[in-house]
Amino acid sequence: MTDSAITKIVIVGGGTAGWMAAASLAHVLDADRISISLIESENIGTVGVGEATIPPILKFNELLGIGEREFMRATKATFKLGIEFSNWGGVGQKYIHPFGDFGTDIEGIPMHQFWLSQRQRANYQYSLFDFSLMVKACQLRRFKHPEYRNPKSVYAGIHYAYHFDAGLYALYLRQFAERKGVIRYEGIVKDVQLDPESGNVKSVILDAQRKIDGELFVDCSGFRGLLIEGALKTGYNYWSEWLPMDRAFAVASEKVEDPIPYTKAIAHEAGWQWRIPLQHRNGNGCVYSSHFLSDDKALEKLLSGLDSRPLAEPKQLCFKTGHRRKFWNKNVVALGLAAGFMEPLESTSISLIQTGLARLMTLMPDKRFSETTKSLYNRRTIQEYEHIRDFLILHYVASKRNDSLFWKHIRGLKLPYSLKEKMALYEDAGRIMQYEAGLFTPSSWLAVLHGQGIVPKSYDPLTLRFPVEDVQKRLDAMRNLIARAASAMPMHIDSLQ
Numbered sequence: 001m002t003d004s005a006i007t008k009i010v011i012v013g014g015g016t017a018g019w020m021a022a023a024s025l026a027h028v029l030d031a032d033r034i035s036i037s038l039i040e041s042e043n044i045g046t047v048g049v050g051e052a053t054i055p056p057i058l059k060f061n062e063l064l065g066i067g068e069r070e071f072m073r074a075t076k077a078t079f080k081l082g083i084e085f086s087n088w089g090g091v092g093q094k095y096i097h098p099f100g101d102f103g104t105d106i107e108g109i110p111m112h113q114f115w116l117s118q119r120q121r122a123n124y125q126y127s128l129f130d131f132s133l134m135v136k137a138c139q140l141r142r143f144k145h146p147e148y149r150n151p152k153s154v155y156a157g158i159h160y161a162y163h164f165d166a167g168l169y170a171l172y173l174r175q176f177a178e179r180k181g182v183i184r185y186e187g188i189v190k191d192v193q194l195d196p197e198s199g200n201v202k203s204v205i206l207d208a209q210r211k212i213d214g215e216l217f218v219d220c221s222g223f224r225g226l227l228i229e230g231a232l233k234t235g236y237n238y239w240s241e242w243l244p245m246d247r248a249f250a251v252a253s254e255k256v257e258d259p260i261p262y263t264k265a266i267a268h269e270a271g272w273q274w275r276i277p278l279q280h281r282n283g284n285g286c287v288y289s290s291h292f293l294s295d296d297k298a299l300e301k302l303l304s305g306l307d308s309r310p311l312a313e314p315k316q317l318c319f320k321t322g323h324r325r326k327f328w329n330k331n332v333v334a335l336g337l338a339a340g341f342m343e344p345l346e347s348t349s350i351s352l353i354q355t356g357l358a359r360l361m362t363l364m365p366d367k368r369f370s371e372t373t374k375s376l377y378n379r380r381t382i383q384e385y386e387h388i389r390d391f392l393i394l395h396y397v398a399s400k401r402n403d404s405l406f407w408k409h410i411r412g413l414k415l416p417y418s419l420k421e422k423m424a425l426y427e428d429a430g431r432i433m434q435y436e437a438g439l440f441t442p443s444s445w446l447a448v449l450h451g452q453g454i455v456p457k458s459y460d461p462l463t464l465r466f467p468v469e470d471v472q473k474r475l476d477a478m479r480n481l482i483a484r485a486a487s488a489m490p491m492h493i494d495s496l497q
């Protein structure tokens, strides 16, 4: 066992993925036994976007023992309670996909089933979104930390994430990782040497003086996938037939108002725009399909949609939606953009880096690189990607928009079976089953399905054993509690200060 234990890990790339990998591996592995090196190039730089996260990021920081105040100060972060989707169900419509649940289950039956049955049985008029504390807090621009120590409190159910400057986060993690002994090399990887027998990556070459050997390689080199694709020719599964977005323009703009505790995602005729409030500025971007919108029009759309002065020249990013055929091939594990990419509509990329790292730590290999371990890693990761893919496609296909060639194209999409089944179950009786290895809970699915106007034909018959008057009282009590609790939360800006 000791002979085959890994002693040298090499991470190629120092963007968010590279430094998340370096910091967490250095934190959990024995620094006296394992050397961790990271290579990055300031000349190449990083992708320079990626500012909105989802709640699992809290766990990542917690694992590393990073305090929230220090982290937020260092990364200019704000709190995020959800995403507001505008013009998705139809032009002029709006809803918030909140983190956390809608109301509370009643005797094991999801709350929304009672809401559905009450609509049909008693013409119940209140909005389902009145049952989400996070939606109410977003509308009032309020924020409060969860009261974990008081599980009966309505505030125990608060879920949140952050908006932050990803470049500053990478820098923060770099300092953390270097303190833990990670060695950073500045330079461009010019060549990759493979072991002629195993086909594993043996070393990366920077220049005549610097050849860096390794046993386990983590490819965080961004879209180019220097090791996983450049050296190992792993191949890529393309998903543009379902998610046709392939470009974005991004630009930061001046802060004009107190930051709001949610991301904005505004659909347009061939894609959508994001607005992400940080402490000191807004992040903005226009995501589009180049088949349906020209670069010039997309840029115009981005700039005309800003609510303040841009702080730099907009940057264009081109991407291919999909993932590597294998995320772990030979002795190379790809993370971040080197592993795959799905548009940032639900802020999932950084979270996928985190789940990839968690899976790698659970399945930490030795030099034998067991095929069983790799195939389990790959199977689970593919499942996770596919479930996010389905969730993203839902935002498009649940829309009633038909006002442009792009939206007409969406109407004709042939859906993956997994999504078709999920939508059919909901349309039939409002049921939402949790995917195995799904990042998004049934509450998230409910927010989008309902928010975009899909109305189930029926509801769970188990609700029928509860008298209508009784349900009415319980729903009203929940709704009132949430309204009061939201109004009593501090303003987001005060929580930040």
Ligand SMILES: Cc1cc2nc3c(=O)[nH]c(=O)nc-3n(C[C@H](O)[C@H](O)[C@H](O)COP(=O)(O)OP(=O)(O)OC[C@H]3O[C@@H](n4cnc5c(N)ncnc54)[C@H](O)[C@@H]3O)c2cc1C
Pocket (backbone or CB within 6 Å): 012, 013, 014, 015, 016, 017, 018, 039, 040, 041, 042, 044, 045, 046, 047, 048, 049, 050, 051, 052, 053, 166, 187, 188, 189, 190, 220, 221, 222, 223, 224, 226, 248, 250, 285, 317, 319, 335, 336, 337, 338, 344, 347, 348, 349, 350, 351
């Ligand atoms: C338009 C857009 C919006 C996004 N928004 C979000 C969001 O809101 N939320 C979210 O979670 N994610 C988002 N993402 C994804 C997020 O930006 C990435 O997942 C994250 O930044 C990780 O990137 P990375 O580290 O994999 O790659 P990069 O940032 O590209 O880093 C690659 C690294 O590899 C190095 N490198 C490359 N080639 C070489 C070489 N030959 N030699 C040496 N070094 C090399 C580079 O110098 C760099 O350090 C978005 C992505 C895009 C495209």
